[in-house]
Amino acid sequence: MSKHDADAIVVGGGLAGIAAAIAVATSGLRTIHLAPAGPPDRRTSALMMPSVDYLRSAGLIGEPAELGHALTQIRIIDATNRLIRAPETLFDAQEAGLPAFGWNFANTHLMESFHEVATTLPNLETRPIGATELAENTLTLGDGSRLSAPLIVGADGKKSLVRAAAGISARERQFDQAALVCDLDLGRSIGGASIEFHYPQGPFTLVPAGGNRANLVWIDDRAALETAKAGGEATLLAAFTDKSQRLFGKIALAGPAFVFPLSTLSVDQAGTNSVVLVGEAAHAFPPIGAQGLNLGLRDVADLAAALAAVDRTADDWAGRVSADYSARRAGDLARTGGMVDTLFRSLLAEMLPAQALRAGGLWALKLAPALRRQAFAVGMGSRA
Template identity: 65%
Template sequence: MNQFEPQYDAVVVGGGLTGLAAAITLAKAGLETLHLSPEVPPDRRTSALMMPSVQFLTDSGLIDTPEALGHALTQIRIIDATNRLLRAPETLFDAQQADIPAFGWNFANIKLTESFKNIAATLENITTSPCTLAALTLSDAFHTLTLSDGTTLCANLIIGADGKKSFVRGAAGFSTREHAFSQSALVCDLALGRPLNGASVEFHYSNGPFTLVPAGANRANLVWIDQDSTLRQALSGGTEALTARLMEKSQRLFGSLEILSSSFIFPLSTLTVNKAGGNGIALIGEAAHAFPPIGAQGLNLGLRDVADLAQIAGSINKSDPNWASRASTDYAQLRHADLVQTGSVVDALFRSLLLEMLPAQALRSGGLWALKLLPALRKQAFAIGMGRR
């Protein structure tokens, strides 16, 4: 092949779950795909995926059945644990109210990664490289990539799945809006004295929610959002002191509590792009959007990126010399409304938890009362939260 001709139809940059899913779906659509996936430490977090995301994973062959890898989320219980003058009512949402068996499934990211990699290994038109992207030169015809091992190659379509600090996004000149919060998230695995029985339980405090997500039997995955200094102080006291703090935050509703894993703290921020694609570049996952882990939207939104990218890829006509540019522009247009709506809802929800002003408290409390008492509004909220389109 002439060195000035593309060696690959598509290059996916980023080895996370969205990058893996994108590489697989592009290859299944018939594109010769290179996946740049450097070795990283195992991702020991979990992801609560709503039913549309789970359906996409099964329909696209990325997993066999959710039962084999995850745990069903059948209820969402919200407890206002603040000391505010106006408090929201305790609210329980049941999947049966939406006429579905579960809102979604909670998966260990390690298990999802293993499943995705097993699928990728069966596809002949995926090449996986442990290299990172060192340089990207754009042109109207195709793009030139220089890898960390010095290799230079050309490709038509570049997929940036390389996170909040995306090299692809920066090299392609996409503008972003970013905001860092003073809050962070502490995550770890717990054993509870009493099981959650499929209910995700959210204690809403003034600096963010303290959420227990069912992980099978009496296990739970914890996501505790609070001031970064508060979380680091809690962690610095050792296991016994942290356990006592977690017992206090969970209001001892589930009996004894045991920490089963290491605890990690992640700073929280929001990031949005003006557009998610163009000129033969498409951004997915946290390269295109990032926000606090509220409403289980992070990976769900990333998988919707992949689903729309797969839809575009399925209609590509490679005899058109501008197919990559058209595909990236179509992708950006297809994703625009979902990114704006989801980003706005999650940002507003998170900020509403932090506002101490009485009008904001009244709106939030009234909103939960309305969701609790009005079935039609509750079903509409279910649809938005689950990412139905």
């Protein structure tokens, strides 16, 4: 009889955590998911088509139209007063031969769908409790009890206990900028277009949420966002109207506004010694280029692939999984991290050479169809 309580323990109750728990259990492992209750996640996630295809193939969602809203266009508007400005650029999914670049989902809807799937798996046990310590594949829980498993999956966020206990170093950088998110009702619909107004301190982005509803992600200096939020609804709406250049008629709040600090986090390796990291335990970015949960779902897909490839009769199967998983994720994490960091820095750059490079890049994308198609593939997370 095994001395362990399960074959795998997944720590972390967010979307990446529950997706990982489902993937591990679906692979046939006896799985315990430690998912302490948290406040509802009122944010949305713009998932590109490879991520949506994975969710469907894994049975985590049905038809995307039942939960989300199609993203058919991306419109970029340089709203700065810089000497060198980029052209307005429109990317259309039809040009890439696609019905949509992806779908915009409310995180609460995704969570509900994932939980429904989890309840159908007899070898997946979910416990609403967190971990306080990890040592030699044994977790101490918040109530003082202990659980052990050959494989530990850390999906416990930027301050990951699992990552620290495994000795995986992380590099983190805090930004002066923050993100304000909320839902808006617009006087004129944006259809299926995600519209990005690029300002000196970051983009002001409207993402389609059905009808005249849009999800706003506004990146700016944190002090400016906090001041706008503290000013009340009238101050916020005046700022939204100004930032959107009065293109969408009367704007109304459709829910509360939240301000989140921005940072980046990266690791040298995503797995070691029978421990693997997924989601924000392994990477975190500003909400630029729609990479956050997309990258987390690619983590989960590669974890499933590593589990499918291993010989589980071997005594060190969990160690082999962590090594294989780390190798599978290395290239994607490096590429995506570099892309998002470069893009974010280019949006904030004040130096003329950087402005010229960014404007020239957008002109090239605007005028060269082949280059646009390559950009589509990179932005959507294509592995080709």
